[in-house]
Amino acid sequence: MxxxxxxxxxxxxxxxxxxxxxxxxxxxxxxxxxxxxxxxxxxxxxxxxxxxxxxxxxxxxxxxxxxxxxxxxxxxxxxxxxxxxxxxxxxxxxxxxxxxxxxLDDVTAAAIANPGMSAWAAYRERARLKVGETVLVNGATGTAGRLAVQIAKWMGAKKVIATGRNEEALREVAGLGADVVIPLSGEHGHGTPPFDGGAVEGWATQGSELSLEETLKEQFAEGVDVVLDYLWGESARTVLIAAAKEAPEAVPIRFVHIGSVGGAEVSLPGAVLRSSAIELMGCGIGSIPMERLVASVRELMQAAVPxxxxxxxxxxxxxxxxxxxxxxxxxxxxxxxxxxx
Incomplete structure (x- = not known):
């Protein structure tokens, strides 16, 4: 054959x-x-x-x-x-x-299964996302991250925050339902301020330049319940540190690591975990029983068109x-x- x-x-x-x-x-x-x-x-x-x-x-x-x-x-x-x-x-x-x-046609079903399952299983099996919660998707400009934004909204998230490096792609993610979009920093740790997903035209000129950590801290101060991380590496480190510094005391944040596009390792100060209620976990082959992964795909396929x-x-x-x-x-x-x- x-x-x-x-x-x-x-x-x-x-x-x-x-x-x-x-x-x-x-x-x-x-x-x-x-x-x-x-x-x-x-x-x-x-x-x-x-x-x-x-x-x-x-x-x-x-x-x-x-x-x-x-x-x-x-x-x-x-x-x-x-x-x-x-x-x-x-x-x-x-x-x-x-x-x-x-x-659901063959091409869409084949394309959506793997990236969509990563988000669906992370929300359902690991984070246990609840209606009305706030989600941050770190690395939302790839196919998996874009689906994670859409699925969070379908599952009832009140607010979805999306990060990514490509500014054009971030505009597209805002059109898919992200309420706040944050460009990730460049080499020197600074980036463009976040923009409201409903006011894309003016996003690049809002306010003065902020560090990525400061921008993220503003979001965590308002409350973030779940983080889906597709990048790992330096951006995940920055997200975790911002969460530990600014999230309300003893309020759990379920941080689910899925992909390592931004780096295979993270050097993280132990104080980040000791000083916060962050629950750090992964989602992938081995972290969830195969029958539950298959069940996640089944639910995803039934939801894709509606x-x-x-x-x-x-x-x-x-x-x-x-x-x-x-x-x-x-x-x-x-x-x-x-x-x-």
Whole structure:
């Protein structure tokens, strides 16, 4: 069968022939229609993700959309290695399949599942977000962060604060529902003041230049209940320090770490945790049981159309995987189609 094959650590997948998967007892054979690029997919292919098996060759892709032998259309996750999702066929256990609503198309379902699940599971399983709470999304300009803003609103957040480096992208995030948008600092620790999501036109000229920490402290003084962090690194450190300094005494802030785009490590003074009620936790493969992750995707898929969740996509035929692999855009989700039609 045709597949995107990873021959070795750090190598771009190549389009070629791979052995057909054999269906074992308790497994389903799926004819794949679409599979999306994700940070996890790329880092597993590179051998750098903590869940990587380190055995080559294998087929890239951790999830996708396809049809069972019965014709039922499903989203599936974590096919049995070495058979990844970017192939004509995969085998998975039934509990790792989710029936899709008719109104949700294959490309959108494949694109929204991984980034949307990261936010949905973080809110539901880790932060236990409540209606009327305030959320800060650190790193809201990528596909995952944009969905996190939209999902927070759908789940009833009273206020959503979004941070990011790209000012043009931040304007777009304001249009997706962010109430306050804060540009992250440059190399010298200062940035443009925050702007109200409802008054985008004047945001760049409001007030004098503030440090990022001072800007964040103003928001934490007003009250922040949940932080979803897609960046880690220096920006997460600044967020945590601002929260510890300015949040109301002994009021818990649930800080959920999801991604490390801004750096793999954080050097954090111990006083940040001793002097505050910050609850520091992570969300990813291993922190939540697989059945709960699958349940999060199921809820997400059912909500995608009623909530009007928006995600930009670039559909490409699987035969273009070598060309499309390095072109992945953090603001768009590349979706490989098993059939060019």
């Amino acid at each position: 045709k597949a995107a094959i990873v021959q070795g650590a750090g190598q771009t997948p190549v389009y070629g022939e791979f052995a057909e998967p054999v269906v074992r007892e308790g497994q389903e054979l799926i004819t794949v229609t679409a599979s999306s690029m994700s940070h996890v997919t790329k880092s597993r292919a590179a051998g750098s993700h903590y869940s990587s098996a380190g055995e080559y060759p294998f087929v890239a892709g951790i999830d996708g959309v396809g049809r069972l032998a019965s014709g039922k259309r499903v989203y599936f996750v974590m096919p049995r290695a070495p058979f990844g999702a970017m192939a004509e066929r995969v085998v998975v256990r039934p509990e790792q399949c989710i029936a899709l609503p008719d109104e 909530a009007g969740l928006k995600i930009a996509t670039t559909p490409l035929p699987l035969s273009s995987v070598e060309r499309g692999w390095p072109l992945d855009d953090s603001r768009k989700r590349t979706v490989f189609l098993m059939s060019p039609s």
